Amino acid sequence: MVAIVDTVAYLGLEARSVECQVQLSAGIPNFIIVGLPDKAVAESRERVRSALSAIGLALPPKRVTVNLSPADLPKEGSHFDLPIALGLLAAMGVVDAEMLAHYVAVGELGLDGRIAASPGVLLAAMHASGRDMGLICPYDQGSEARWAGEVEVIAPRDLMGLLSHFKGTEPLEMPLAGEAEDVAGGPDLRSVKGQETPKRALEIAAAGGHNLLMSGPPGSGKSLLASCLPSILPPLEPSEALEVSMIASVAGTLEGGRLKRRRPFRDPHHSASMPALVGGGLKVKPGEISLAHLGVLFLDELPEFQRATLDSLRQPLETGTVSVARANAHLTFPARVQLVAAMNPCRCGHLGDPALACSRAPRCAADYQAKISGPLLDRIDLHVEVAAVSAMDLTLPPPSEGSEDVAARVARARAVQVARYVETGFRTNAEASADAIEAHGKPDEAGQRLLTEAAGAMRLSARAYHRVLKVARTIADLAGAETVGRIHVAEALSYRHQPPRN
Numbered sequence: 001m002v003a004i005v006d007t008v009a010y011l012g013l014e015a016r017s018v019e020c021q022v023q024l025s026a027g028i029p030n031f032i033i034v035g036l037p038d039k040a041v042a043e044s045r046e047r048v049r050s051a052l053s054a055i056g057l058a059l060p061p062k063r064v065t066v067n068l069s070p071a072d073l074p075k076e077g078s079h080f081d082l083p084i085a086l087g088l089l090a091a092m093g094v095v096d097a098e099m100l101a102h103y104v105a106v107g108e109l110g111l112d113g114r115i116a117a118s119p120g121v122l123l124a125a126m127h128a129s130g131r132d133m134g135l136i137c138p139y140d141q142g143s144e145a146r147w148a149g150e151v152e153v154i155a156p157r158d159l160m161g162l163l164s165h166f167k168g169t170e171p172l173e174m175p176l177a178g179e180a181e182d183v184a185g186g187p188d189l190r191s192v193k194g195q196e197t198p199k200r201a202l203e204i205a206a207a208g209g210h211n212l213l214m215s216g217p218p219g220s221g222k223s224l225l226a227s228c229l230p231s232i233l234p235p236l237e238p239s240e241a242l243e244v245s246m247i248a249s250v251a252g253t254l255e256g257g258r259l260k261r262r263r264p265f266r267d268p269h270h271s272a273s274m275p276a277l278v279g280g281g282l283k284v285k286p287g288e289i290s291l292a293h294l295g296v297l298f299l300d301e302l303p304e305f306q307r308a309t310l311d312s313l314r315q316p317l318e319t320g321t322v323s324v325a326r327a328n329a330h331l332t333f334p335a336r337v338q339l340v341a342a343m344n345p346c347r348c349g350h351l352g353d354p355a356l357a358c359s360r361a362p363r364c365a366a367d368y369q370a371k372i373s374g375p376l377l378d379r380i381d382l383h384v385e386v387a388a389v390s391a392m393d394l395t396l397p398p399p400s401e402g403s404e405d406v407a408a409r410v411a412r413a414r415a416v417q418v419a420r421y422v423e424t425g426f427r428t429n430a431e432a433s434a435d436a437i438e439a440h441g442k443p444d445e446a447g448q449r450l451l452t453e454a455a456g457a458m459r460l461s462a463r464a465y466h467r468v469l470k471v472a473r474t475i476a477d478l479a480g481a482e483t484v485g486r487i488h489v490a491e492a493l494s495y496r497h498q499p500p501r502n
Helices: 044-054 078-091 121-130 139-148 159-167 196-208 222-232 238-251 274-278 307-311 314-319 363-369 374-378 403-420 434-440 445-457 462-479 486-494
Strands: 002-011 014-025 030-034 063-069 103-105 134-136 212-215 296-299 321-326 329-334 338-343 382-385
Touching: 002 078, 002 121, 014 078, 014 121, 030 044, 044 078, 044 159, 063 078, 078 103, 078 159, 103 121, 121 134, 121 139, 121 238, 139 238, 196 212, 196 222, 196 382, 196 403, 196 462, 212 222, 222 296, 222 338, 222 403, 238 329, 274 307, 307 374, 314 321, 403 462, 434 462, 445 462, 445 486, 462 486
Parallel strands: 002 103, 030 063, 103 134, 212 338, 212 382, 296 338
Antiparallel strands: 002 014, 014 063, 321 329
């Protein structure tokens, strides 16, 4: 007899159907798993054997063959434990095989029969919902699975509880969908004293989804300003929240089944490797740029990152996706992020300070800033200098305008952009294509004349030209102007300053 239990294999943000076929046959007792299993799947034999023993069952003295079909699809992860165990129970006649045919099963087994959480349950639930099937998953992830919609979810704590449910002795209740995450959190802009120009740039960046680079001496507040950005960004829309939650589910960071409502804020250390930043590794996982999808990727001490690692961000920043190609996998992850970076003007950080400047200036600054490639700088819309905060500024009372006031203006500007691009699918000015921004962001005659003159004088690339248009369109949106004027173009051009280079 061959018992079949449906489960899934995860390829990026896609759940592929996998049949767990279990056969008991005569022969020397053995337990074999085939179908390109990785080490975690191969070790399922011992976990399943111990889990069955914990509920008072022993494997029959037969040859046990488990085939994970399709055989040419790599199988990774411990979530295959539960379907293998259920297939064995069906083959042994303990569970009705026809009943299991209506469910997709995922979950890791403990040696004592408990069903432990495993990454990707939300994707498995959406896959099951698309096939009009139910889902069997760990108890701790039942609320996460319910976000997939009208799908029957069975979430037992252990294998014995699942058997009692199928036999009808102790039916399990359908779990409730988890609560949405609180959108509040993070520092408030009232904690930033002085720095009016950087705060203005931060507001523009939030309103249009633009990339931002802050340069200034140590202790000037660059990291604090960046950490305030989530407090002025609008909460995720329901469709966006589902996208972000799916990535968190695959990465195993979706806690308590709470749907994400707060935009992600990721700040990897400058020692992060290229696979850690863009995704990949032996078992391909989403990187920091994907974990920050629809949110903020903050890179502090930008020149300290490896140059090749930084340059790997160039394509994702343009396309909003990152493709990871490996010999055994070719996966695509979403990566529509807002890049916010901070750096010191030179290695010692005190360029221009007569009391602390180093003796190697300006060569020290040129060498330090040259670690960042020109093409990457060209993809950053706003470049702003963050001056040192004086002792006098620190004694001033907190600003009267906080994140709540700025967030209201940002929300109004974002609403205008959503309505503007409703037929194109773009969400912000920063996402808009060159054709779209030329159609909706074309300046008036005076503004166009200034932009044309500046493009020649500043030797702007075609990309930089359109990015200036996007920033100017955002500035006009914040001002409530229907047409981009000369003053909006002038302010946008003021943020195109780049650090001096060799």
